[in-house]
Amino acid sequence: xxxxxxxxxxxxxxxxxxxxxxxxxxxxxxxxxxxxxxxxxxxxxxxxxxxxxxxxxxxxxxxxxxxxxxxxxxxxxxxxxxxxxxxxxxxxxxxxxxxxxxxxxxxxxxxxxxxxxxxxxxxxxxxxxxxxxxxxxxxx
Amino acid sequence: xxxxxxxxxxxxxxxxxxxxxxxxxxxxxxxxxxxxxxxxxxxxxxxxxxxxxxxxxxxxxxxxxxxxxxxxxxxxxxxxxxxxxx
Numbered sequence: 001x002x003x004x005x006x007x008x009x010x011x012x013x014x015x016x017x018x019x020x021x022x023x024x025x026x027x028x029x030x031x032x033x034x035x036x037x038x039x040x041x042x043x044x045x046x047x048x049x050x051x052x053x054x055x056x057x058x059x060x061x062x063x064x065x066x067x068x069x070x071x072x073x074x075x076x077x078x079x080x081x082x083x084x085x086x087x088x089x090x091x092x093x094x095x096x097x098x099x100x101x102x103x104x105x106x107x108x109x110x111x112x113x114x115x116x117x118x119x120x121x122x123x124x125x126x127x128x129x130x131x132x133x134x135x136x137x138x139x140x
Numbered sequence: 141x142x143x144x145x146x147x148x149x150x151x152x153x154x155x156x157x158x159x160x161x162x163x164x165x166x167x168x169x170x171x172x173x174x175x176x177x178x179x180x181x182x183x184x185x186x187x188x189x190x191x192x193x194x195x196x197x198x199x200x201x202x203x204x205x206x207x208x209x210x211x212x213x214x215x216x217x218x219x220x221x222x223x224x225x226x
Contacts, residue, residue: 084161085161085163085169086158086161086163086169086170087169088156088169088170088198090197090198090199090201091198091201092201118167120163120164120167120169121163121167121168121169121170121171122169122170122171123170123171123172123173123176124170124172124176124194125176125177125178126176126177126178126209126210
């Protein structure tokens with residue numbers, strides 16, 4: 001299942017690259033990440049997620065951030081080379097990431113929400129969800 | 141060596157590092173300047189308690205840690221019920 005697709009150029013970035021992530025519920029434990037400069041031809045990328053599924057991807061301030069199962073979070077300056085980060089979610093799933101107003105936001109199961117100015121160092125915040133799963137987050 | 145380490149700075153802000161997955165320039169993966177609900181830390185001891193329980197939650201999903209907690213909901217801070225409340 002394709003879970004997310006992002007156009008960094010449309011989001012104000014300079015890379016001009018679409019990034020698609022997914023693999024959820026396909027039974028293969030095989031996370032997928034592909035990129036495309038034009039939306040027509042797609043190249044499979046190594047995401048750094050191992051067998052963990054990727055639920056969401058965003059772009060902002062020169063950095064892609066992808067997140068998913070078991071608190072996995074990776075960042076990339078170009079959509080091609082990804083670095084595994086420690087998210088602060090432990091083994092809890094991150095269901096959604098977004099960027100806006102100079103801040104990355106990651107949200108997930110157990111009502112967890114964290115924010116980061118750089119995609120690397122994160123701060124835990126009170127989501128208002130209690131322990132309820134947060135399924136999506138965005139900025140507008 | 142423990143996987144995670146933390147420090148409390150002069151403003152009682154918490155920085156936490158993952159020894160197994162260090163960031164560039166040794167940047168911490170967590171920086172917690174106050175409670176998740178933005179209540180200021182009462183003191184360094186309170187911040188230390190929070191950091192220890194948070195780190196425990198990273199390695200034990202069944203821990204008592206409550207995400208996005210406040211002083212009222214944090215297990216390390218929450219007061220014991222008095223006899224009349226039991």
